[in-house]
Amino acid sequence: MAVFAKEVMGLDVVDSHNEKLGEVTDLVIDKLSGSITQIVVILEANLDPSMLPWNFRDGRMNIPIDDVSRISNRIHLRK
Numbered sequence: 001m002a003v004f005a006k007e008v009m010g011l012d013v014v015d016s017h018n019e020k021l022g023e024v025t026d027l028v029i030d031k032l033s034g035s036i037t038q039i040v041v042i043l044e045a046n047l048d049p050s051m052l053p054w055n056f057r058d059g060r061m062n063i064p065i066d067d068v069s070r071i072s073n074r075i076h077l078r079k
Contacts, residue, residue: 012074013041013063020044021052024075025060038062039075053079 026040049056069078
């Protein structure tokens with residue numbers, strides 16, 4: 001399934017319990033393959049990034065694409 005950047009920008013990101021973590025602000029793309037490697041998420045204000053398993057830097061959380069279980073009207077994570 002092909003996914004275009006404009007289709008995922010701004011989508012809510014939810015964890016495996018359907019709790020909202022934040023929304024997609026950017027994508028990291030591998031230059032050689034053209035594949036998305038990470039989604040960049042701005043977290044909800046009430047979340048502590050140190051309690052989450054992903055890299056947090058400059059106010060954004062980088063979530064590996066392997067941790068995405070599916071994309072629909074929201075991005076659902078495996079964790």
